[in-house]
Amino acid sequence: MSPILQMRGVEVCYDRAIHxxxxxxxxxxxxxxxxxxxxxxxGKSTTLKAISNLLKAERGAVTNGSILFEGSPIVGKxxxxxxxxxxxxxxxxxxxxxxxxxxxxxxxxxYSRASSSLSANLELVYQYFPRxxxxxxxKAGYLSGGEQQxxxxxxxxxxxxxxxxxxxxxxxxxPILVQEIFGIIQNLNKQExxxxxxxxxxxxxxxxxxxxxxxxxNGRVAMEGPAEELRRDQSVKEFYLGASEKGEHxxxxxxxxxxxxxxxxxxxxxxxx
Amino acid sequence: xxxxxxxxxxxITGVLIGLLYSMIALGFVLIFKxxxxxxxxxxxxxxFSALTLVGLIPLVGFWLALVGAVLIMCVVALVAERVAxxxxxxxxxxxxxxxxxxxxxxxxxxxxxxxxxxxxxxxLGLPVDPxxxxxxxxxxxxxxxxxxxxxxxALLIVFFQYTKIGLGLRAIANDQIxxxxxxxxxxxxxxxxxxxxxxxxxxAGMLWGSRIGVHFAMSLIALKxxxxxxxxxxxxxxxxxxxxxxxxxxxxxxEGFIGPxxxxxxxxxxxxLVALIFLLIRPYGIFGQAAIERV
Numbered sequence: 001m002s003p004i005l006q007m008r009g010v011e012v013c014y015d016r017a018i019h020x021x022x023x024x025x026x027x028x029x030x031x032x033x034x035x036x037x038x039x040x041x042x043g044k045s046t047t048l049k050a051i052s053n054l055l056k057a058e059r060g061a062v063t064n065g066s067i068l069f070e071g072s073p074i075v076g077k078x079x080x081x082x083x084x085x086x087x088x089x090x091x092x093x094x095x096x097x098x099x100x101x102x103x104x105x106x107x108x109x110x111y112s113r114a115s116s117s118l119s120a121n122l123e124l125v126y127q128y129f130p131r132x133x134x135x136x137x138x139k140a141g142y143l144s145g146g147e148q149q150x151x152x153x154x155x156x157x158x159x160x161x162x163x164x165x166x167x168x169x170x171x172x173x174x175p176i177l178v179q180e181i182f183g184i185i186q187n188l189n190k191q192e193x194x195x196x197x198x199x200x201x202x203x204x205x206x207x208x209x210x211x212x213x214x215x216x217x218n219g220r221v222a223m224e225g226p227a228e229e230l231r232r233d234q235s236v237k238e239f240y241l242g243a244s245e246k247g248e249h250x251x252x253x254x255x256x257x258x259x260x261x262x263x264x265x266x267x268x269x270x271x272x273x
Numbered sequence: 274x275x276x277x278x279x280x281x282x283x284x285i286t287g288v289l290i291g292l293l294y295s296m297i298a299l300g301f302v303l304i305f306k307x308x309x310x311x312x313x314x315x316x317x318x319x320x321f322s323a324l325t326l327v328g329l330i331p332l333v334g335f336w337l338a339l340v341g342a343v344l345i346m347c348v349v350a351l352v353a354e355r356v357a358x359x360x361x362x363x364x365x366x367x368x369x370x371x372x373x374x375x376x377x378x379x380x381x382x383x384x385x386x387x388x389x390x391x392x393x394x395x396x397l398g399l400p401v402d403p404x405x406x407x408x409x410x411x412x413x414x415x416x417x418x419x420x421x422x423x424x425x426x427a428l429l430i431v432f433f434q435y436t437k438i439g440l441g442l443r444a445i446a447n448d449q450i451x452x453x454x455x456x457x458x459x460x461x462x463x464x465x466x467x468x469x470x471x472x473x474x475x476x477a478g479m480l481w482g483s484r485i486g487v488h489f490a491m492s493l494i495a496l497k498x499x500x501x502x503x504x505x506x507x508x509x510x511x512x513x514x515x516x517x518x519x520x521x522x523x524x525x526x527x528e529g530f531i532g533p534x535x536x537x538x539x540x541x542x543x544x545x546l547v548a549l550i551f552l553l554i555r556p557y558g559i560f561g562q563a564a565i566e567r568v
Contacts, residue, residue: 054450056362057449079456080457080458080461082456083455089454091450091454095454096448097451098448099443099446100443100447104440107440108440108441108444108452108455109455111441111444112455112457115437159455
């Protein structure tokens with residue numbers, strides 16, 4: 001199937017000085033669910049913001065490469081246009097309008113849509129998140145973290161998106177809530193045919209619901225593969241489960257470094273001796 | 274009894290003038306809500322719109338002049354947003370604030386170029402004789418001005434609370450980047466906020482112009498908006514109203530009761546005195562939003 005999203009050789013620069021992405025390649029299949037994994041500072045959020053073009057507000061810009069959504073280039077398009085086209089980013093930290101009520105927050109999600117579809121979409125959101133229906137008149141700032149994440153995801157559904165970019169939906173949530181939220185994300189993918197790009201540090205949870213994953217390190221995709229493969233992969237495991245056989249914490253870079261050294265060693269042996 | 278009647282009369286006058294202060298403050302609130310920018314040019318916009326109105330009246334009559342002034346303010350607002358503020362998206366608030374200072378000078382200079390530097394009278398044909406209630410006198414023209422201000426405020430509140438663009442404006446006021454992420458077009462909503470601010474400036478300019486004449490000191494009245502904003506809270510429309518009334522009443526009562534003992538001039542300090550007290554006890558204003566933070 002042709003991908004709904006394709007990024008080729010994408011480079012991103014903040015303040016025309018700080019390079020964050022160095023030639024990123026990534027794709028999300030139509031109606032697929034894909035994880036973007038990697039440690040803090042690997043460039044996951046930047047990748048999502050490059051797609052949704054929310055970089056400009058942080059003085060960032062895509063300086064090279066191409067991003068195709070449904071086959072057409074989208075670099076530099078106005079964020080509002082991208083939402084209308086069907087890309088919706090659920091930002092890290094939920095970013096609700098804390099002073100607005102739950103329902104007003106949801107209605108902002110439908111800002112790019114005709115008001116005729118509003119009530120049907122609200123219905124759909126309340127069906128997935130019944131708890132929000134009870135709290136519709138409450139100020140969003142006073143909800144619990146889990147409920148806020150539900151509003152954030154619900155708000156994205158209001159825009160009738162084709163591709164949702166989820167940035168760390170597990171952040172700051174209790175494991176049981178993470179499970180609930182991830183279950184809903186999986187359902188949305190299956191039942192509504194929503195394409196999902198899920199940026200997560202919680203690799204174990206993310207790999208349990210996605211089909212495919214990209215592991216980022218230092219602004220590049222360091223590794224990619226089907227979810228089961230990544231789940232089994234020793235270096236991913238070492239990195240994410242935090243400990244190697246020796247029982248010490250290692251950075252992904254260190255693990256890769258070791259791998260590269262070993263490969264070079266083998267090459268040298270094959271060539272020289 | 275006399276003192277009481279005097280106090281009531283001063284209070285009513287204070288409320289009516291206070292609503293006119295609110296009108297000026299409202300322009301600041303609109304821009305601040307939409308873009309978190311303190312629009313230094315609001316006073317200049319008030320002056321510019323009043324001068325435009327006064328300049329057009331002899332040419333085409335009052336109503337056409339009013340329509341013309343509304344259109345011109347729309348154009349000014351759109352050009353300012355497009356040329357000065359859109360390119361600065363993402364810049365630090367200080368940079369944008371400086372841009373509003375630049376805009377203020379350009380507007381004042383442009384107004385002088387086109388309409389000259391002479392002060393103008395603006396006659397709206399409001400009645401000059403006071404309304405007499407027992408021993409209390411109330412200015413009819415103040416009453417009408419306050420009524421106009423009240424209607425405009427009510428319309429703005431309805432607009433913010435019940436329309437889609439109003440929802441967008443409130444969302445942007447709350448979190449600009451999140452507003453972009455949900456597909457609210459900052460450029461469109463900003464343009465609308467600037468047009469509204471231009472319209473409010475026009476109404477304020479008209480009402481103030483009919484009171485004190487249209488001249489360059491008018492852009493200084495905008496400074497009166499500062500204490501109003503401090504008292505009411507800079508992101509609140511009701512705050513602008515209540516703040517304006519408090520300032521108006523404090524001025525009238527201060528001048529009426531304290532003024533005679535110190536030789537007058539109390540009026541000019543009262544607003545800042547009250548603002549100072551508010552800064553100490555409630556720095557985000559009566560209706561200002563203390564940020565909701567989860568702990």
